[in-house]
Amino acid sequence: MNAWIYLTIAILAEVIGTSALKSSEGFTRLWPSVTVVIGYGLAFWMLSLTLKTIPVGIAYAVWAGAGIVLVALIGWVLFQQKIDAMGMLGIALIISGVLVLNLFSKSSLH
Template sequence: MSVSILAYVALGGAIACEVVGTTMLQKSEQFTRAGPTIAMAACYAAAFFLMSIALRTMPLGVVYAIWSGVGIVVIAIIGALLFKQALDLPAMVGIGMIVGGVVVIQAFSATTGH
């Protein structure tokens, strides 16, 4: 597996772990439920470990922009579907702008290593 593909696989794993961790954070009910709290901590630890692998070959700013941008979108969807947290129009526009930023980085930036 090439270094570039490994970095993106690790970044994808980091995003998935962060999303699950953030979902568990909501389910932990302010750290009053042990199971979700432990799962959250484990997911966040795994997310940062995997992100560190991506950082071996990708710039910090790019990794963090993709990690946080994709995570925000997925968490917003999970919040709406799983927790019934509605988003208003300004929130959706803002999230759309984040998606646009990630697309611009991926499509046009020479620093992503593609």
């Protein structure tokens, strides 16, 4: 399987796990807690497979950047958390950084 597909699965699993972390209420609710453990387990497994091909710095930058943006959007949509103008600017800069890294850097090994 393509390393970028592994990385995409890792990102989505981590986002699901992090989103469920809020719902787990400090690991006092069973099913959200199970979702957290499975999400993080799958995320790290897929990330480890990604690192066989993609350099760790590139993979982690994409994983972390995409995860931050997606979790912020989930917090905004599902948990009604506010994002102000500076927050939106920060998210835009993260997206820009991930795009620059992937589109223009020779380090990403496409």
